[in-house]
Amino acid sequence: MPMVAQSDPGSENFGIANAHTMLCQWHDPALLGTLQHQWMWSKKNIMPEITWSQLCCRFTPGFENLLDLGINSGFYDTNNTLQVMVFCWVFIPWLQQELDAYHDRVNNTAKRHDHNKILPHGVLNLIYHSAEDFRALDFKIKVECEALDHVRNLYIKPSHTVFDLVPQPFGECLNNCYVHLGHPAVTRHSVWNVYLCLLDALQAQAIELPLFVGVMEEEEEEPSEDSVPLLENHEDLPFHEENNGEYYMGGVGGGLGLGKQCSALSIQPD
Numbered sequence: 043m044p045m046v047a048q049s050d051p052g053s054e055n056f057g058i059a060n061a062h063t064m065l066c067q068w069h070d071p072a073l074l075g076t077l078q079h080q081w082m083w084s085k086k087n088i089m090p091e092i093t094w095s096q097l098c099c100r101f102t103p104g105f106e107n108l109l110d111l112g113i114n115s116g117f118y119d120t121n122n123t124l125q126v127m128v129f130c131w132v133f134i135p136w137l138q139q140e141l142d143a144y145h146d147r148v149n150n151t152a153k154r155h156d157h158n159k160i161l162p163h164g165v166l167n168l169i170y171h172s173a174e175d176f177r178a179l180d181f182k183i184k185v186e187c188e189a190l191d192h193v194r195n196l197y198i199k200p201s202h203t204v205f206d207l208v209p210q211p212f213g214e215c216l217n218n219c220y221v222h223l224g225h226p227a228v229t230r231h232s233v234w235n236v237y238l239c240l241l242d243a244l245q246a247q248a249i250e251l252p253l254f255v256g257v258m259e260e261e262e263e264e265p266s267e268d269s270v271p272l273l274e275n276h277e278d279l280p281f282h283e284e285n286n287g288e289y290y291m292g293g294v295g296g297g298l299g300l301g302k303q304c305s306a307l308s309i310q311p312d
Contacts, residue, residue, distance in 0.1 A: 043183045045293030046279065048080040048090070055079075057270040061193045064273075066293075068189040077276040078293060101144050105137065105230075112234045125241065127208045131216050132237045134207055136228045181294060197270070219243040 047062040049055040059079035066078040082090075112118050118125050149166045162169045162176035173180035207213060219240050220226075226236050279293065 043185045045181050046078050046080055048082050051081040056272045057197055060273050061197055064193050065189050069183055077278055128241050130207050136233055
């Protein structure tokens with residue numbers, strides 16, 4: 043776990059800030075009273091924005107074309123509730139697997155050397171696991187399972203509908219149909235075919251969709267309890283920008299950085 047998390051400002055990120063702060067404080071009580079999260083104002087959220095831009099350029103176009111193929115072929119209608127639910131059940135897990143594969147590929151591939159970069163060069167996973175081999179300091183926090191369980195129980199409601207791709211009764215029905223089809227592999231070449239086969243199987247069984255639609259409507263009518271307030275009595279990490287525009291937004295030294303200790307380290311960038 044990193045010492046500090048970061049995000050664009052916004053209440054939708056309060057839960058992340060709270061959970062990360064509590065995990066940090068669990069392992070270092072001296073951090074009590076300080077939010078271990080940086081709100082990236084005014085174009086300071088650079089690295090995540092670069093990563094998102096690269097994802098949109100390298101990953102997204104091919105999958106958008108594949109999704110458009112099904113829509114243009116008349117396989118999928120966003121106004122058809124049955125098709126929407128089958129689509130979610132098939133496509134969301136598959137796209138998550140593809141994103142995981144992209145994530146692994148990026149983290150296990152060395153980027154082109156950049157002489158302007160002061161951070162370590164090499165394969166990201168190797169740097170993460172063996173920072174000392176790259177003449178870097180290792181500041182990551184090894185999280186205890188007990189701490190994760192505590193924060194998970196505090197902030198996550200397992201029965202929340204966000205964890206269900208579709209209403210549970212309909213999901214069980216879909217799973218039975220999928221088993222009956224022989225667990226076909228879902229790939230970019232077969233995903234639309236699996237979707238159509240499941241759709242045909244459901245229609246052949248004359249599934250009473252209104253029952254499941256009613257479940258969805260009841261869930262939507264339930265009062266929302268998703269709003270998470272930011273931890274009270276917690277100050278933001280200090281932020282100081284030098285006259286030359288340089289600034290530090292990490293968690294070392296309570297947000298102040300290594301300071302003069304840097305000169306005592308025999309670590310020089312490549």
